[in-house]
Amino acid sequence: MAREFGSFREFYPFYLGQHRHPVSRRLHVIGTLALLAIAVFALATRQWRLLPAAVVLAYGCAWIGHFVFEKNRPATFSHPLYSLRGDFTLLRDVLLRRTPW
Secondary structure (H helix, E strand, C coil), X not given: CCCCXXXXXXXXXXXXXXXXXXHHHHHHHHHHHHHHHHHHHHHHHCXXXXXXXXXXXXXXXXXXXXXXXXXXXXXXXXXXXXXXXXXXXXXXXXXXXXXXX
């Protein structure tokens, strides 16, 4: 049974707890950065076929982190929007050195 959260503020500590392994965190950050880079490139060059590839790459990195290193189930399955926001918040926090890389 999935946990319920009243807000992203309540969800984010859970999200961080699901990303304790440093390799998993790095894979999430790399996947999110790749998603952003490919999306910007695809939009700038109007190569729309790259957008699905960017999503597959980002989720592939994240799911490897979960299944291989964390040994847990991605929260994307039960909390997709909070998880997506969590990925971008983790990226921000790593870049600002609020969360270890």
